[in-house]
Amino acid sequence: MMIVRVLDKKAPDALAVPLFQGEQLASQLAELAEKAGLDATTLQNDFHAEAKEVIVLYPSNSPGRRFYLIGLGKKQGFADVQNALRLFCHRFKSKLPARLGVDLRHIDPVHLPRVCEAAVGGLLLGLYRFDAFPREKNTSDTPLFGTDKSGIDIMTLPEHTAAATSAVSRAEVMAGITKKIFDLVNAPGNQKTPEIFADAAVAMGSEYGFSVRVVRRDTLVAEGLDALLAVGKGSEEPPLLLFLEYGHKTRKKKTPSFGLVGKGITFDTGGISIKPSTNQHFMKSDMGGAAAVLGAFAAAAKLKLPVHLTGAIPVAENMPDGKALKPGDVIRTYAGKTVEVTDTDAEGRLVLADGLAYLLKHETPDVLLDVATLTGSVIRTLGYHAAGLFTNNEQLAAGLTTAGATCGEKLWRLPLWDEYGADLKSDVADLRNFTGKPMAEASSAAKFIEHFTAAHPAWAHIDIAGVAFGDSEFAQSKSATGFGIRLLTEFMENWQESGA
Ligand code: BES
Numbered sequence: 001m002m003i004v005r006v007l008d009k010k011a012p013d014a015l016a017v018p019l020f021q022g023e024q025l026a027s028q029l030a031e032l033a034e035k036a037g038l039d040a041t042t043l044q045n046d047f048h049a050e051a052k053e054v055i056v057l058y059p060s061n062s063p064g065r066r067f068y069l070i071g072l073g074k075k076q077g078f079a080d081v082q083n084a085l086r087l088f089c090h091r092f093k094s095k096l097p098a099r100l101g102v103d104l105r106h107i108d109p110v111h112l113p114r115v116c117e118a119a120v121g122g123l124l125l126g127l128y129r130f131d132a133f134p135r136e137k138n139t140s141d142t143p144l145f146g147t148d149k150s151g152i153d154i155m156t157l158p159e160h161t162a163a164a165t166s167a168v169s170r171a172e173v174m175a176g177i178t179k180k181i182f183d184l185v186n187a188p189g190n191q192k193t194p195e196i197f198a199d200a201a202v203a204m205g206s207e208y209g210f211s212v213r214v215v216r217r218d219t220l221v222a223e224g225l226d227a228l229l230a231v232g233k234g235s236e237e238p239p240l241l242l243f244l245e246y247g248h249k250t251r252k253k254k255t256p257s258f259g260l261v262g263k264g265i266t267f268d269t270g271g272i273s274i275k276p277s278t279n280q281h282f283m284k285s286d287m288g289g290a291a292a293v294l295g296a297f298a299a300a301a302k303l304k305l306p307v308h309l310t311g312a313i314p315v316a317e318n319m320p321d322g323k324a325l326k327p328g329d330v331i332r333t334y335a336g337k338t339v340e341v342t343d344t345d346a347e348g349r350l351v352l353a354d355g356l357a358y359l360l361k362h363e364t365p366d367v368l369l370d371v372a373t374l375t376g377s378v379i380r381t382l383g384y385h386a387a388g389l390f391t392n393n394e395q396l397a398a399g400l401t402t403a404g405a406t407c408g409e410k411l412w413r414l415p416l417w418d419e420y421g422a423d424l425k426s427d428v429a430d431l432r433n434f435t436g437k438p439m440a441e442a443s444s445a446a447k448f449i450e451h452f453t454a455a456h457p458a459w460a461h462i463d464i465a466g467v468a469f470g471d472s473e474f475a476q477s478k479s480a481t482g483f484g485i486r487l488l489t490e491f492m493e494n495w496q497e498s499g500a
């Protein structure tokens, strides 16, 4: 573990200086130029603090010192700052000394806590690396920064050390959780069967302080979670359901309660409605919703949020096999409604149906949220830049959208009009799982799920298919983003029902 300290004097030799664009940049650069014995005009000419721009200054007047000037761009948003520092660390980590200072003395006090949290979080995540099988390290070129004896020194003015200290501990908590979630989402299908995923959830529960009950196949059969069982039928690995809880039911009257449901398909081949092989390997990330829910539980528990949280995570592997679900099969869901499975690749809505119904059978949360990598359609609609938000509750829409904007995990609302559900009618069952029309599938999927929410007045569905796993500067191929952890945490922290 790296040690992160907050100091108000004597900066270490290596000092990162994150800088925003704006009116004060010129004078901040002039001050740095003077410290480094450089010409101010030249520095102002060469460094514009564009997002992710980095230059290194080697002051000739004090050997061993260096200043890393890191551009943050114009926006003071959390994600912009975190990403700039993460990219800096990712690129420079092999060259950084054991102790890196981060100068925040020039940051506007109003923004200091968030900038501090984002800067530390970015540096910690910049050290992240996924290894399915840890490789032997070449000790001669093991970088110093990031090892046990290394650390980060945050430089603040004496009057801001308290604020910075709490921002640092929050950053450490969130980065620790995010790295665990990265590992889970990046893990290949053979290393995250439902049973392995359940083990990881149980381990997180005991580390962070929430309970995890594993509901295994026999109980699922006895209780009738037939939709979840149907999706898992083609796999050698039995499906299961995780039931999570944090906080107490005997809570204070005003403590809000949240029910979180996450899609946990550990690998989605499509089943008999099999997917093309190109890019099928990315479907190891089809448990991104489940991972976001787990991460939110860990954050809520570790940050001791005054909320009552329950969660249901249906976990299954969607495989083609002699025993697999066939297109056209009719199944009964836990809620009692029957479904004609016209496409076995629309499996997410089936497991969510049982997850939602199971949660609502045992709990009555004030707010009900489900998070899922549900449709290719939401990617065609919003690209890789935002998750789709579906809800009929205006207050919830506003709360979630604001939380997303604040933490940089953008949500964009899409319609949940009844028209989109019309084509889900079946001749042989209450519903079919696919309209058969390649149009507005993200909305028709949301309408399908709505049937299993028992008309909950504060339900929202978040389709994260485009944002849970993607290209970035941090890996060769697509990798986990951790989308949803911060969004859900931020949302729950700020939620207050109007009139409550
Ligand atoms: N897991 C996929 C959705 C997905 C696609 C997630 C791309 C991430 C990236 C989901 O189970 C699926 O296969 N959806 C189908 C639904 C269709 C058959 C109605 C889709 O979107 O094509």
Ligand code: MN
Residues within 6 Å of the ligand: 268, 270, 344, 345, 346, 347, 348
């Ligand atoms: Mn699918």
Ligand code: ZN
Residues within 6 Å of the ligand: 265, 268, 286, 345, 347, 348, 373, 374
């Ligand atoms: Zn899927």
